Amino acid sequence: MNIQQTPLVTIVVPAYNEASNLAPLARRLTACMPGNLAWELLIINDGSSDGTNDEVDRLAREGFPVYGLSLSRNFGHQKALRAGLDQAEGDCVVIMDADLQHPPELVTQLLERWRAGFQIVHTTREDGIETGLFKRGTSAIYYSLFNLLTGLHLPPGSADFRLLDRKVVNALRAMPESNLFLRGMAHWIGFKSTTVPYQPAIRHSGSSKYGFSKMFGLGLQGIMSFSVRPLRIAMVLGFIFATSAGFYGIYALLIYLCTDRAVQGWTSILISVLFCGGIQMMLMGILGEYVGKLFLESKHRPDYWIASSNYRPTEPATDSYKYHS
Numbered sequence: 654m655n656i657q658q659t660p661l662v663t664i665v666v667p668a669y670n671e672a673s674n675l676a677p678l679a680r681r682l683t684a685c686m687p688g689n690l691a692w693e694l695l696i697i698n699d700g701s702s703d704g705t706n707d708e709v710d711r712l713a714r715e716g717f718p719v720y721g722l723s724l725s726r727n728f729g730h731q732k733a734l735r736a737g738l739d740q741a742e743g744d745c746v747v748i749m750d751a752d753l754q755h756p757p758e759l760v761t762q763l764l765e766r767w768r769a770g771f772q773i774v775h776t777t778r779e780d781g782i783e784t785g786l787f788k789r790g791t792s793a794i795y796y797s798l799f800n801l802l803t804g805l806h807l808p809p810g811s812a813d814f815r816l817l818d819r820k821v822v823n824a825l826r827a828m829p830e831s832n833l834f835l836r837g838m839a840h841w842i843g844f845k846s847t848t849v850p851y852q853p854a855i856r857h858s859g860s861s862k863y864g865f866s867k868m869f870g871l872g873l874q875g876i877m878s879f880s881v882r883p884l885r886i887a888m889v890l891g892f893i894f895a896t897s898a899g900f901y902g903i904y905a906l907l908i909y910l911c912t913d914r915a916v917q918g919w920t921s922i923l924i925s926v927l928f929c930g931g932i933q934m935m936l937m938g939i940l941g942e943y944v945g946k947l948f949l950e951s952k953h954r955p956d957y958w959i960a961s962s963n964y965r966p967t968e969p970a971t972d973s974y975k976y977h978s
Contacts, residue, residue, distance in 0.1 A: 736957045807840055
């Protein structure tokens with residue numbers, strides 16, 4: 654924790670081609686941040702190609718407490734958040750998106766809960782009818798499945814918009830896995846926590862960088878990062894199908910030995926073979942996902958590379974290639 658009379662709040666914002674959203678974000682934060690707290694906005698440029706760095710420099714020249722940290726390429730949202738948490742020096746850290754769907758004015762409520770003694774302040778998104786039935790339905794199904802398989806409790810609508818105390822940030826830094834699901838890690842780690850609901854705003858400008866495939870990949874990673882129950886389910890299913898096949902084999906043998914009926918039903922046999930083959934492929938895919946993640950973790954590659962930074966460099970001689978491992 655910083656040794657100072659005025660607590661420092663670091664707001665970490667990953668940005669991938671979000672240059673047009675940074676100025677409105679900085680202005681709204683400036684308008685709502687409490688005057689008895691020092692604060693800074695740390696923009697993690699995750700391989701943008703739209704002039705995000707130039708916009709950060711411009712805002713800094715205008716007097717906003719804005720700093721920039723540029724990664725060497727696009728490493729993804731979760732790795733950009735990891736980079737921000739690794740570098741942030743505040744007594745508490747707020748992580749939020751740059752598109753203004755996370756209302757900047759809500760930060761004051763998060764800070765009030767922190768000053769009341771909570772070390773983690775989560776947020777939950779309350780979707781309205783404008784969100785769409787498909788997204789609301791799949792979100793509810795996913796969180797129910799996640800909670801069932803992992804034993805954690807992530808409320809529907811959980812987001813990466815949250816406040817973390819310095820002790821929590823240090824604890825997350827000590828967790829070395831590279832397959833990140835930070836909203837799950839923040840719940841798993843414990844500490845005194847509370848939740849604040851919010852209504853998501855309309856994206857200020859630009860388009861979402863998180864399509865269905867990325868959301869699906871993140872969701873799958875979340876489950877597999879916190880549970881081996883899919884492997885246990887695969888084992889149980891394998892046992893059930895193997896037992897069923899054994900009984901069916903005994904039945905077929907008895908029909909052959911004890912009756913003179915011709916064996917009928919090529920269609921049913923073909924369907925059974927294809928169905929069992931599909932189940933086997935699915936189970937092999939689950940096993941392959943786990944083995945693949947073990948393979949990637951065993952490489953011990955860094956989560957990200959920093960190309961440049963103007964944020965309080967503590968190691969000037971090595972700042973251009975500082976990384977988390």
